[in-house]
Amino acid sequence: MSNIHDDQIESWLKKLERESWQLELLVSAFTIFLLIGANSAFDEFIVQVQYEYNFSGSALAIIFIFLILIQKSILALTISLIIHLMLRGFWIGAIGLRSVQSSIDFGKLNYNEFFTDRLKKKVISLDRMVIMLDEICSVIFAFSFLLISILIAFGMYLSFVGVFGVAFSAIINTLPAGGLQNFAIILIVILFLFLLLIGVIYMIDYFSLGFFKKIRWFSKFYYPFYRLLNFITLSGLSRSIYYYLISKFSKKRIRFVYGIVGVIVFAMMLFSFDQYQYFPDGTNPYTISADVYDDQRPDDQYINTISINSNFIDQPHFQVFLRYDPSDNILIKANCPEFQPLKDDGLNWKLRIESDGPNFHITGRDYSDEDFSKLLECHQSIYQIQVNDSIYTNLKFHFYTHPHKKQKGLLTTIPTSEFLNGENKLIVKKISIDSVGARNPIDYAQAVFWYNQY
Template identity: 35%
Template sequence: MAKDKKKTFVKWLEILQQESWQLELLISGFAIFLLASAYDELDSFEYQIYLLTTGSDYYGTLVPLFQLLRGSWYVLIINLILHVLLRGLWISTIGIRYVSGEIEFDFLNFSPKFDRFLKKRIVSFDVYIEKLEQLCSIVFGFTFLIIFILISCGIFITGIMMLAFSLEMSANLNQPEWLIFLIPFTFFYVFGGLIYFIDFITLGWIKKRKSISGMYFPIYRFFSFITLSFVYRALYYNLIDNRYGRKVVLFLIPYALIFTLISSMTFQTQAFLPNYRFNETLGNNSYDDTWDGNTLMSSASLYSKFVDNGYLELYLPYIGRTDDNVIKILCPDIEPAKKGVFFFGKGDKARNMMNAAAALDCHSQRFKIYVNDSLFSDVKYRFYDHPQRKNKGLATIFDVSFLNRGEHKLKIEVLFARNIKGKDTLIFQLTDNIPFWKE
């Protein structure tokens, strides 16, 4: 009974294997459509990720994960388009074979040199179709193998960052008992992961060495679980158990290098434009009405470069990563509305308990506003949630009707905390130099 079930299952797999090209094309076409539709959402998600990083260094762990997500997007759409093209070529060869059968080189009447060369390279049209079929299936399987490998890399990198933050917090909180555990575990995690990666890209070289395979076994088991590689382990070993599959897996490294080089390639056609032109450039992103909607701005912005009603509208973003330390030094009596990275449940209540007027007064001391080198001494600020940029900060509107018609300069100095001779010191630094035109 068990043998009959096994034979039936094997027969079903063989039929499914022969008809798998239909499923491959269906999945590829559907995935390409979804990936193309998700491109704009991916850009929006990137903006949200980088917006979080302005609040705390801890959110920086999301950046490499997002980069892996973006890499996965590119790998999927490029490889699946390639797969569809190859499948289209394979289907076309089958159609041509139905019409004309095998290639008749004698009928073509080529010269002996080309006749010998082509007969050697194209042994049989059926063999060509078979190799093309194998290539299509390999490309399809290879694509999803790369995706799972990227997921494993993301999990591993996240682990390193979490350990780094744990070490930093333990050191800052003076907890030596945690450091005694974390330092050796971090060492094991990093170097063990490196050994695991070397074994992976060398197709199991360490597992073949009997003298060290016993010591490597617990490392292999640990990282197989941590990186979820057990999910795609069967696919990986099925690929490397034959010569053709091994070549495909070994192609992972040059594939990653080529992909990285192409994605980082830029073109510079303006030979006589300087790279640094801070004071000499008119940037669209310094004005809300010309902002591109994607670039994360950590600097101030005006509503428009043109002032037609005598009032200048200025927005100053709050960058928690740097501004939190300034507030702590500038106003030590103010209790923060929240502590830590994550906040659940009582967030609104905690913020309501904070003295908003005192907080606003403290934030107002962080800025100096100049127009044409003249300091504005009576600037009134208010908290403001920017509706387009999605970040929080301060806003102010001040009267510039006394200015003459034409170009003027808005300069902003911001307080920063700097460690000078082992002591935190607050100093003003010029951060923005924004031109505007009064009509």
């Protein structure tokens, strides 16, 4: 019975191998369709996360790196599957051609004997081409998902190292200053360096196709850490594909492919093609950016720093919106050290528990007793607003959620009576306080506009 069962499995697997191309085509086409939509949605999500959260903290920086790696994984998978789909279509075309004519009749070509002999040696038969293309397509299909697992594994490792660092930093901060804290710092630094070391060894072993697994005395020591990193990086999910590929193909070819991919990646990182030789990149005092004008900003673009109604003003007042960046919390705290923030930086309880003798009441967070006037003063204290050479010190500000992308910030209006008839420049600076208490204005944003006085 066991032999019959094994034969059935073997027969089923062979049938699956013969018909797997149909599944590959279906999965590739459907996945490409989904990935193209997912890629644009994920791009927008990453931009949204950048504008709504402050990534200067180490924990959030780890999350952002992980999101970027997922984004690159989606792009890499899309490109790989498009290549696979094109080659599989070529394979189907070769099969269709073979049904018409299975071999090349060199006699009908009536070529010179010299050319005929060399073509017979160099031109492969359709049968061999079909088999070769089928194998290449299947390998590319498997490699596409292996590539994703590599990027995700790298992200998981970075996340683990980052969480390790954040968690132990929090523990160190709870310890009293002195010998115990110093000992904990030394111990954690040693553990952190060791974790980085085994990560580098694991990466070298992976891309060298098992260099450290071949060393007898080292392999036994390496195995427990290999298992640990397999668990951390979730590499066990793609381990079978990895070992299948490196055992089936020549390691020289695999290293050659690694080298080509590495050169392409580094070339894309280091070089760019640009023929605008006399046009500056980025912003400078002579640049006009459309994203500061409400009537010109694309619907899918966020407000980066400030926003005004339009680049043409003909009213007695015009509005200026100052985007609230969470990274400004440090500046606000420095300008108003006595003011307690309304919320914690990060996670906050949505509920409030109150006790009235033996009774408990659970309600939502209530901020009605807060000094919003003082909070507004703290916010506006970090800004200096000027138009041309005139600095405005008595502007009235309001908390405001901009209807475009629901971004939070401050809104103020500036009278246009002192504006020049023609081009004007709005300049916004942020005020930081140094160690001796001096206020230092730093250039933050600018917007050029034209005023037409009727």
